[in-house]
Amino acid sequence: MTFQKIGVLGGGAWGTALAYTAHAAGRNVKLWALESSVAEALSAGRGNPDFLPDVPLPKIDATNDLAEMADCDALLAVVPAQFARGVFEKLQDVIPADMPIALCAKGVERGSLKLMTDVVKETLPKARVAVLSGPSFAKDVALGLPTAVTLACPDRDMGEVWMQSIGRPEFRPYWSDDLIGAEIGGAVKNVLAIATGAVEGLGLGRSAHAALISRGYAEMVRLGVAMGAKADTLSGLCGLGDLVLTCSSSQSRNMSFGKALGEGKSPEEILSSRKAVTEGVATAPGIVSLAEQYDVRMPVCRTVNAVLNESMSMDEAISVLLDRPFKAEIMR
Numbered sequence: 325m326t327f328q329k330i331g332v333l334g335g336g337a338w339g340t341a342l343a344y345t346a347h348a349a350g351r352n353v354k355l356w357a358l359e360s361s362v363a364e365a366l367s368a369g370r371g372n373p374d375f376l377p378d379v380p381l382p383k384i385d386a387t388n389d390l391a392e393m394a395d396c397d398a399l400l401a402v403v404p405a406q407f408a409r410g411v412f413e414k415l416q417d418v419i420p421a422d423m424p425i426a427l428c429a430k431g432v433e434r435g436s437l438k439l440m441t442d443v444v445k446e447t448l449p450k451a452r453v454a455v456l457s458g459p460s461f462a463k464d465v466a467l468g469l470p471t472a473v474t475l476a477c478p479d480r481d482m483g484e485v486w487m488q489s490i491g492r493p494e495f496r497p498y499w500s501d502d503l504i505g506a507e508i509g510g511a512v513k514n515v516l517a518i519a520t521g522a523v524e525g526l527g528l529g530r531s532a533h534a535a536l537i538s539r540g541y542a543e544m545v546r547l548g549v550a551m552g553a554k555a556d557t558l559s560g561l562c563g564l565g566d567l568v569l570t571c572s573s574s575q576s577r578n579m580s581f582g583k584a585l586g587e588g589k590s591p592e593e594i595l596s597s598r599k600a601v602t603e604g605v606a607t608a609p610g611i612v613s614l615a616e617q618y619d620v621r622m623p624v625c626r627t628v629n630a631v632l633n634e635s636m637s638m639d640e641a642i643s644v645l646l647d648r649p650f651k652a653e654i655m656r
C-alpha cells in the first residue's frame with residue numbers, strides 16, 4: 325500500500341527536495357509554502373529560486389493556502405522547528421485528526437525545549453507520527469543523487485507504507501522504531517556542526533576536526549540514551565551518518581555558520597546575510613537545557629551555546645575545551 329497524495333508543509337530547500345523525490349516516486353504531491361512567490365514558481369515549473377536555486381525541477385503543484393492540504397493522505401512536515409507549532413495549530417481544523425505526519429525538521433523548540441514529536445502531540449494529538457532524518461543535503465536529493473535516511477515510526481506497518489510511498493532507488497528510507505533517537509540525532513548534529521565549522525574557520529586542523537566529531541558523537545549518544553533513545557539508532561543514518569555529512573561540508577548551513585564564526589564574524593553578522601535557516605543556532609540553548617535536565621555532560625554543545633548566547637569569545641571557547649581534565653574515553 326502507498327499514500328496516493330502526499331502533502332509537503334514547507335517550501336524551503338528541504339520541503340522542495342522531498343516534494344521532488346515523492347513526485348519522482350510516483351506520488352501525487354501538493355506543497356504548501358509560506359511565500360506565494362515560492363508556490364507560484366514551483367507550480368509554474370520554475371523550480372525554487374528563493375530557497376533551492378540552480379536546480380531544475382518538474383512542475384510541483386504548490387499553494388500558500390493551508391486549507392488545500394485537507395485532502396492529502398499523509399503529510400511531510402518540513403517547516404523549520406521554530407515555526408512548526410504555528411503551522412500545526414493552523415492545521416487543527418483543516419486535516420483529519422489521525423493524519424499520518426512525518427516530521428522532517430531537525431531542531432528543538434526554543435523556550436519550551438520540546439522535540440517536534442512533542443510539539444505535534446500537543447497540537448495534533450491524534451496524528452500518526454513518524455520522523456524522517458538522515459544525511460541528505462536538499463540539493464543532492466533534488467538532483468536525484470543517491471541518498472539514504474532513517475524513517476522512524478513506532479508502527480511497523482505504517483513505516484512500511486511510508487517507505488513504499490517515498491522510497492526509490494535514489495532515495496532509500498530505512499525503518500526504525502525509535503522516534504527519539506531519530507530526532508535527537510538530527511537536532512544535536514546541527515549544534516556540533518557549528519563547532520566543527522569553527523574549528524575549520526580557526527584553522528585548527530583535520531585532527532581537531534575528527535576529535536570533535538568523535539567527542540560530539542559521544543555527547544549525542546549520552547543525551548539520546550538518557551532521553552530514551554537506543555544507542556544503535558544514533559550509530560545509524562540519523563545520528564553518526566548525518567553528523568559526518570554535516571560536519572564535513574561547507575554546503576551545510578550549520579557548518580558554514582561555524583566556519584564564519586571561526587573566521588571572526590559575529591553570529592548577528594552571519595545570520596543577517598543569509599535567508600536560509602541555521603537550525604543549530606536556535607536549537608543550541610534547547611540542547612544545553614535538555615542536557616541539564618537529564619544530567620548529561622555535553623561540553624561541546626555547551627561551549628557552542630556559550631559563544632552564541634553568553635558572549636564567550638572563540639579564544640575562551642578553545643581554552644574551555646582543551647583545558648578539561650584528562651579522563652577515560654568511555655565513561656558508563
Ligand SMILES: NC(=O)C1=CN([C@@H]2O[C@H](COP(=O)(O)OP(=O)(O)OC[C@H]3O[C@@H](n4cnc5c(N)ncnc54)[C@H](O)[C@@H]3O)[C@@H](O)[C@H]2O)C=CC1
Pocket residue numbers: 334335336337338339340357358359375402403404405407410411428429430431460461462463599600601602603
Ligand atoms: N536543507 C537541507 O539540506 C535539509 C534541511 N533539513 C531540515 O528541514 C527544515 C527546513 O529547512 P529548509 O527547507 O532547508 O529551510 P530553508 O532555509 O531552505 O528555508 C526556510 C524556510 O523557513 C520558512 N519560514 C520562514 N519563516 C516562517 C514562518 N514564520 N512560518 C513558517 N515557515 C517559515 C520559509 O518559508 C522556508 O520554507 C530544517 O529543520 C532543516 O534542519 C533537513 C534535511 C536536509
Ligand SMILES: O=C(CO)COP(=O)(O)O
Pocket residue numbers: 430458459460461462514517566569570575576577578579601602603
Ligand atoms: O540536515 C542536513 C543534511 O542532512 C542539512 O544540514 P544544514 O541545515 O546544516 O545545511
